[in-house]
Amino acid sequence: MAVRAERVQATRESILAAAERLFAEHGVFAVSNRQISEAAGQGNTAAVGYHFGTKTDLVRAIIRRHTEDIDRIRTQMVAEVTGSTELRDWIACLLRPNIEHLASLPRPSWFARFSAQVMTDPELRTIMVDESLGEPSLREAVDGMNRCLPELPVEVRMERGEMVRQLVMHMTAERERALAEGTPTARSSWHDAATGLIDAIVGLLLAPVTPAHEDSKEFQ
Structure with missing residues (x-):
């Protein structure tokens, strides 16, 4: 359970860091969840919505x-x-x-x-x-x-x-x-x-x- 929690937290941090950079560079609504997931190294393109919900x-x-x-x-x-x-x-x-x-x-x-x-x-x-x-x-x-x-x-x-x-x-x-x-x-x-x-x-x-x-x- 502890290992899984650490993995989830690491995924969330990767998504947050990638989203912050992309939003800063291009604007919030010009960036898709798919782009954020890819920049965060997530194979699942639905990862952003799964971990954080809406934009x-x-x-x-x-x-x-x-x-x-x-x-x-x-x-x-x-x-x-x-x-x-x-x-x-x-x-x-x-x-x-x-x-x-x-x-x-x-x-x-x-x-x-x-x-x-x-x-x-x-x-x-x-x-x-x-x-x-x-x-x-x-x-x-x-x-x-x-x-x-x-x-x-x-x-x-x-x-x-x-x-x-x-x-x-x-x-x-x-x-x-x-x-x-x-x-x-x-x-x-x-x-x-x-x-x-x-x-x-x-x-x-x-x-x-x-x-x-x-x-x-x-x-x-």
């Missing part, structure tokens, strides 16, 4: 494969900055756990590019958000960030939140791609890349807001 279930399993380590790092960081009134501390809690996790993965890694593919699809994006926001450490970090932000119009806060998500998603995916291809990167390490992103995000969130009536004068 949505497979995407969720890939996300969960990474979230435990990310949450562990974030939980420790949040505990260290509890009570801080510095926006930068809370932005670091939101960003560095993901990037530290990416830095720990064998190269080439695929998770940043996989995440970017998932976040472009409305249905799959919901899975990513649900799996992430379910972690108490992330909710604490978001609450800490919000306490440090100045009063902003609702539409500005929403707009800048989307800017932050796009910035982080695409910058990490592009860095991961560049490392995989051996092309030059702006920063020498993932740690330094995180520092640069934190600098940019703090500046973005604290940027002045042009009053709507002043902005409209430019087009009169």
Whole structure:
């Protein structure tokens, strides 16, 4: 029984690794279960469905494969900055756990590019958000960030939140791609890349807001 359980677990891990890579390279819905099974070295083309069910279930399993380590790092960081009134501390809690996790993965890694593919699809994006926001450490970090932000119009806060998500998603995916291809990167390490992103995000969130009536004068 133990040998069979180990064999099943090894098969599941092979499928998850193959699916993550193929989804990162081609997009989730451009890849068939047959292609995943073949890439995972499985002779049975129904192996993906047998072990994971639907493609949505497979995407969720890939996300969960990474979230435990990310949450562990974030939980420790949040505990260290509890009570801080510095926006930068809370932005670091939101960003560095993901990037530290990416830095720990064998190269080439695929998770940043996989995440970017998932976040472009409305249905799959919901899975990513649900799996992430379910972690108490992330909710604490978001609450800490919000306490440090100045009063902003609702539409500005929403707009800048989307800017932050796009910035982080695409910058990490592009860095991961560049490392995989051996092309030059702006920063020498993932740690330094995180520092640069934190600098940019703090500046973005604290940027002045042009009053709507002043902005409209430019087009009169």
